[in-house]
Amino acid sequence: MKVTNLRKQMNEEIIITQINFELFENEIVGLIGRNGSGKTTLFRTIAGNYLPETGDIQVAGASIYQDPTKKAEIFYIDELDNFLSGYTLKKLNHFYRYAYPKFDQDLYLQLLAENQFPEHLSYRRMSKGMQGLYQMILAIASGANYLLLDEPFDGLDVIVRKKVIGLLLEHVAEKGCSVLIASHNLKELEDIIDRALLLKGKTIVREYCLESMRENARKLQLVFKTKKVPAVVKENSKLLTIQGRVITAVFERFTPELEQAIQACEPVLMEELPLSLEDLFEANLNRESMIQ
CATH class of the missing domain: 3.40.50.300 (P-loop containing nucleotide triphosphate hydrolases)
Known part of the structure; x- marks a missing residue:
């Protein structure tokens, strides 16, 4: 069809x-x-x-x-x-x-x-x-x-x-x-x-x-030294939550190069979390991004 x-x-x-x-x-x-x-x-x-x-x-x-x-x-x-x-x-x-x-x-x-x-x-x-x-x-x-x-x-x-x-x-x-x-x-x-x-x-x-989603997308929990969100995260992810300095975001195309770029920002914590279809739904349908 x-x-x-x-x-x-x-x-x-x-x-x-x-x-x-x-x-x-x-x-x-x-x-x-x-x-x-x-x-x-x-x-x-x-x-x-x-x-x-x-x-x-x-x-x-x-x-x-x-x-x-x-x-x-x-x-x-x-x-x-x-x-x-x-x-x-x-x-x-x-x-x-x-x-x-x-x-x-x-x-x-x-x-x-x-x-x-x-x-x-x-x-x-x-x-x-x-x-x-x-x-x-x-x-x-x-x-x-x-x-x-x-x-x-x-x-x-x-x-x-x-x-x-x-x-x-x-x-x-x-x-x-x-x-x-x-x-x-x-x-x-x-x-x-x-x-x-x-x-x-x-x-x-x-x-x-x-x-393909399971192969290429990642859900990460990130903590940086300040509350300022690095540009590489803003430009390549969809936010799920921000609590203080703790960011949870979905990266739909997570490549080794992107991982290196995030690591270059010296995160205090960078942890991969289980990614679900519900996460993608929430990330895409949030009316306003919380990342400023």
């Missing part, structure tokens, strides 16, 4: 603009951003629930606006405008078999049986966790190559969450599909995603490959 120059506005207010990214086979991508940053609007636009003012979405080289059949390659359940609650699982099964030509009925029935979901069960009578698990079953059985999951682990207890994640990882490994996940639980995302897209200021401002 290729998303190009996507722009959506509502009531004359721009919600997302200049959105550009690609999704590839056999990968899980995290979409991270603050509340209200436009994650749900982006999902709704990709899924075809909203029409963009400008831009295009291509699946297998064809625009979903020129070839509407390509929309069947995209799976998305809008949790904020969810039509599922009024139906039984049997009726929902009929709807999704019609909506997705590659729907795997055998797999669907197998997963229902394994998780003890009777077909006559009403969706609204299911617990939050069971609803989340059922939505994952629908996503996996849909046969869609691109799964858009908006907060799929929200409100799930530990046991159900592990089951949902296990189903997802197994499906990606077997079918080679692509998954885009928006989640507030960055620690959970970090354990399963290959890349992260950072949504800020109505657009995607940064893309992280998790493997």
Whole structure:
């Protein structure tokens, strides 16, 4: 899937603009951003629930606006405008078999049986966790190559969450599909995603490959002789905290040369700390730098 120059506005207010990214086979991508940053609007636009003012979405080289059949390659359940609650699982099964030509009925029935979901069960009578698990079953059985999951682990207890994640990882490994996940639980995302897209200021401002991040980025705690922060730190890092003379900062491209330059400033303390996706999120989304 290729998303190009996507722009959506509502009531004359721009919600997302200049959105550009690609999704590839056999990968899980995290979409991270603050509340209200436009994650749900982006999902709704990709899924075809909203029409963009400008831009295009291509699946297998064809625009979903020129070839509407390509929309069947995209799976998305809008949790904020969810039509599922009024139906039984049997009726929902009929709807999704019609909506997705590659729907795997055998797999669907197998997963229902394994998780003890009777077909006559009403969706609204299911617990939050069971609803989340059922939505994952629908996503996996849909046969869609691109799964858009908006907060799929929200409100799930530990046991159900592990089951949902296990189903997802197994499906990606077997079918080679692509998954885009928006989640507030960055620690959970970090354990399963290959890349992260950072949504800020109505657009995607940064893309992280998790493997590359672990190789090249560093989180350091630094103490210098005075409270003045050396220029090399200001210019090459993103601040997390300053407490007195103690600086905690993220260096996204930490090279031997940069390390030597910091050492030349004679820090009293220079200690590497564990770096997480949450650190990158916090460092990039701080409204104002605390380094003066």
